[in-house]
Amino acid sequence: MAADRDGTEYLDPASPKFIHDPYSAYAEVRRSAPVAQASDGQWILLGDDEISAALRDVDRFTSTRNLDGDYPLSKEVAELLNSSEYYSQGMFNADPPDHSRMRKLLAEFFSPRNVRTLEPAIRAITDSLVDGFAAEHATDLISCLAYPLPLSVICLIMGVPPEDQDTVKEWSQDWTALLVLPLDDDAQVRCASSLLAYDNYLRSLLANRFANPRNDVATVLAGASMGTNPTCSVAEAVVVLRSLLLAGHETASGLIGNTLYHLLRTSEWSRVVAEPRLIPAAIDEGLRFDPSSQSTIRVTTVDVIMGGVVIPAGSRVHPMTGSVGRDENQIPDANVFRLDRGSATRHLAFGVGIHYCLGAALTRVEMAAALSVLVSRLPGLRLADGFEAEFVPGGFSFRSLMSLPVEWD
Template identity: 35%
Template sequence: MSLAEPLMRRVVEPSIVRYFAWRGDPVARWMRPQSKGDPYPLYEDIRRRGLVRSSLGPWVTASHATAETVLRDRRFSSSPVHQRGYQPPSFPLGDPRAELPAGDLLTLDPPDHTRIRRLVSGAFTPRAIAGLEPWIRERAVRLLDQADARGPEFNLIDAFAFPLPIAVICHLLGVPAEDQDKFRAWGHDVVTTLEPQTSRAARHHSQASEIALAGYLRDLVAKRRSDPDDSLLSALIAVEEEGDSLTSAELVSTALLLLVAGFETTVNLIGNGTVALLGERAQWDRLCKEPELISGAIEELLRYDSPVQMTSRTATEDLEVDGTVIRKGIPVIVSIGGANRDPAIFAEPGRLMVDRPEAARHLSFSLGIHHCLGAALARLEGRIAIEELTSRFPGLAMAGTPVRRPLLVLRGFETVPVRAAA
């Protein structure tokens, strides 16, 4: 999900973006404000052109087949250290940024990635995730009760799509109720670290929140070592395999990843999915009448408007993809949103169909060794959210124009005004 600093910081300046966009550069065109609102025509153009080299350095693809190749091939790495020109961050003595985790499951390569994922999977089991359903459903019902009590109109993001996933993450990590408001605020700030196009002030603010959050998690890990509870964090601390266990630094980086990559994906799944369904009223009405379709519909919602729009991989050696040589150290940007609408895989890709048979072939949770560890949890939360919304408010309708967040990697809404009706 992350895009390395040297790759993208070069195109932050609007004048540079405009110049290269004028020349037809795919990365620069991608970064224009108008493309963030509706990037799908651009994805289609990139796909028609095949594997495209940007003047700014990386290759770009929106082809499902090429995306699969890049994401599965272990000669491509998600770690920025392999990128040509990469220089590790250097901080003055005593700088708190030096205490931030150096890597996580998103960016580590084998064998470190293999070891940590094996240990984390020991606690993050399908059975453990399925066991969360009653708790998540109770929380979803409570949030909708509160929204309903405030009146017929509410912002779906603030009232439901955001608080539900953050409550689940706090529950998983055992964050005390009195700390959840600041935990939520930190989480909202830190997700901007995934975005390549942010201002210096925004990056500093995000880093300050990340430092505070990491410090909080270090203290929480220490507390749970001496006083374990039934949270996932305590389970991760207790996991041991062949004498190996997660270090405190690895526990903190895993918890940070769970928050940053976990809850934001689900917020966007609920928000994007609801807006898409209300925009295709027949599809919403069908789910209201046939709730057994909702589980499969979640795959279609993930495909149709993916919560995460891009990822990148860097060639660790010279290699060939689609007849094109990718030189060592050069990144390939994979357009997940574009691959998810590739007509070679998905019939009528721009059409929302809740019973689409091939929907599960989407790449919204990536592929290969970096396939999202929290995919089952996101699917569970998304299913419960849509089940509760459709059963409680079958007459739900838009009460205004939804406002997109002006982001590139993450795709979601700031506000979704809705009017509740039974």
């Protein structure tokens, strides 16, 4: 491999420098090539054309190994996971026609029309959360708003009871760690055991909804997997539920937190307070400037020539969608957060192609609720004195703040 294809100096997802600012790393590597290899041997796509092409090409870039995890598992953990649905396929890690079959089951729940009917409930949840800290004059917006808001909403849609939400959240975090972090053997065992409990819970939830149907995703998947003429398996239903909670909670939480941070660290917060009509622009700029989902995963089915280099068959590939919105060759002043870009706000935060984010409309409504409630109720919001942003290690896939301490008079 030519030296200019070697991104190991910059593309190390475990390095503090990359965790703090992946965008500088993207820019350094893009100067030489739109395709490079990372420190762990995975292929990284950083060019807009290459990213879009890979995400649209379901024949040469398969999604069936999206949930395999970025790091090797110990033999003990691999055997332990055999009794879970860790290796099973669901909508997120499926190609056509399986992907289309399962996505069709859920499409109506996440359609813009249905999401609009949820707006009052989402606003009420947001108001209730702000009620919990409005009189305190200081809080952590991640733990008190950005995290619980999308968790409550996606659990409502899925059918997870409120009393189970904290436990499900912990299980989901353990599964995410297993996917994207280089864990030692003991941590792998703990996370794998957590996944077994999580899958058992989801099977029980499906059985409960089959016997006691409600208007939620679990009921639809229970009917599809346990009915007289099943259209999916129970294993597929479990993976879909687990993936929905991860996508509908972790990514939305990160987006809300990241966007609020950049609004508050610049003068743009005061602009939104003065002109709430700018909230949609703030959402789009947050999606462009610092999305919580930085990449997805594909595996090449054949040798692929892309960006002037051969990516061998069987290679693990990360199309870095988070790179697109910060490409100075595509977007003027790409590294400046501002709300006056209009239609020039270019990003791939929700992906492209058949795996375009099912919850895109829902995420926008959640972000709008968080911003509008804070703007109206806490217009004097500001970052806590001395705050320095720290981000949760998320591999090449996720980016979210550890905390967002704020104050107001």
